[in-house]
Amino acid sequence: MESAPTVDAASPAALLRLLMDGRPRTRADIVAETGLARSTVRARLDLLMAAGLVSDIGDDVSTGGRPASRFAFHAGARQVLAADVGATHATVAVADLGCRLLAVEQIELDIADGPTVILPLLVKAWRELLPEGGAPVAGVGIGLPGPVEHSTGRPNNPPIMPGWDGFDVPGLVAAELGVPVLVDNEVNLMALGEHTTAFPEAEHMIVVKVATGIGSGLISNGVLHRGAVGAAGDLGHIQAPHGGDVLCRCGNTGCLEAVASGPAMAARLREQGVDATTTADVVRLVRAGSLEAGQVVRQAGRDIGEVLAACVSMFNPSLVVVGGLVAQAGEMLLAGVRESVYRRSLPLATENLRIVASKAGPEAGVLGAAAMVAKHALSPEVLDVQLAS
């Protein structure tokens, strides 16, 4: 049995959630739908309107009776600050509560400079992006390229982020901006972004990111599956069937990331005498029609598919979304992934499985960061307490 709700099931936040289905309602509609007392509905709508979260969008003139005001959710009532931070650059954005991006900027950085350098860069970028006289800021969402303990917002033993382990990211940013700060792994947020904005109907999905690293994010029953310590989806350091004794940057050997990440592909190209160092080089070569690069990317897709096949058997998603820089190079990666997954997974698990390219694209992570904040800001735990004070 599920546990009982910890908050009032008929709170202002619950009323707002009713209105978030997009259908405007009159007071009488709400009374009929919820069984709340007329006075309660009036009081809660007043609270939500005073907070700007609900608008009176005019009279309902569809019936012959006395016209009555209709009320609707107002996504523009708050702004959300979002950032998707990678190893070498970040996407920084301002969005509304409906995950519409109002302003976006790319900034260059080196994650190894540590949080006391990087986080002020983000704060500066948000301050520049925020329009003067805009709606109040509901909160900040940050995606980082490593495991994050979501409840505290602290990175948890991140392999490529020297200086970040255990750092109080929300503390530093909240001290600057004075609003709640939520932090998560960037691939989790990429999954949330794809799910929220592009594939809301997919109850169970795996979003794979192939770039300098390899990771994935899981959606289970329509909700992000973060795992016990925020480490779920770590596809990159599972043993690859043909991983052999290739050394991985994590210290182990034979990890998927050691054979199929962008840098691993570049290394394979160098062995064939092709000049390539970074993930971007590989992508550039594929786009320029390099046969060698195309073959290397396709083989990486097969290697990823072999590890993913077991995950598909176990998780039985209806959808696998492949994104990240390498996926943007075209169909080769996806073709390789499909080849292995459809060959190796259980027939039943692949019967209705779609394996597709990212739809939210490079903005998936920042959209997910915005979605995380909007969901939090409008949750009963936050909104009801705020409105009651």
Add this chain to the structure above:
Amino acid sequence: MESAPTVDAASPAALLRLLMDGRPRTRADIVAETGLARSTVRARLDLLMAAGLVSDIGDDVSTGGRPASRFAFHAGARQVLAADVGATHATVAVADLGCRLLAVEQIELDIADGPTVILPLLVKAWRELLPEGGAPVAGVGIGLPGPVEHSTGRPNNPPIMPGWDGFDVPGLVAAELGVPVLVDNEVNLMALGEHTTAFPEAEHMIVVKVATGIGSGLISNGVLHRGAVGAAGDLGHIQAPHGGDVLCRCGNTGCLEAVASGPAMAARLREQGVDATTTADVVRLVRAGSLEAGQVVRQAGRDIGEVLAACVSMFNPSLVVVGGLVAQAGEMLLAGVRESVYRRSLPLATENLRIVASKAGPEAGVLGAAAMVAKHALSPEVLDVQLAS
């Protein structure tokens, strides 16, 4: 963002859920907690009491004021019929809405006899177990040893259940008993049973069953993860690292089940000249202190752990529960599983991971079947409609 609720958030079912936390409340408590109109609370409590689901448990005399009636959830108000069906026997039970087993019986069967033989056996057993003059029956829950499309209750290409594919299990049983019938995979229900009755605090867990077959059930964010077509958790037919070309009953080669299931262990023992055919033989030998059997079971544990390691990296559970007949033979299986998982999974994913033996034991599946029915019977979608008619 999550989708808006499809039902009234302040319905009788929501009120009942409030009371299911075990704390009795007065009418005034409920009005204060929910913001519902006093008349609504009174009407809904009257409905729930008329249905027997809420009891007036006497006056609150803790304050100096006028004593007021206190109301509590009454788990005994309905009976639930549950069955956990395996290849060769079934556990059949009657439970209350709190998953307390009121009567249990084991029956022998052969799943290959097909649904028109097996299902009437279950119905007969339930009829014999049901006490005369007992509470009304809320529904039936059945676990089957194969993938099940949960929304229709029809088996979906089950490999060891000839005659069951696509069969309308709920249709046949409901025609006999006249109550709602829910069907799921038995390992899913085992996971639900362990979670509900033994490990309710584990938000993310994997329950592994090792017997004639090998399967698992996943709990994500406190909820059963069934997957897109009900095939999630199919550990047994993932390629085992040392699976080689051992033929599996599914038609593939090298599946985990082909090297680490009960019959596979028995085959390995026969190669060493030990007389063993079934899973029960292996268990009996281990219990009798056979060194060979102990070693074979431990190696099977290692093999299972190697496949499970990738699942742990991907799913990041806080808990792995190992059950099924082989797990009941003692610590050897668990020791082997631990050995591989702690060696092969990511350090972060195993930092706080516990790998333990089943607590719900042989009754985990039937407890899960009862939990599934109780949750359904008390859901807003069912209960509110029922009370409104």
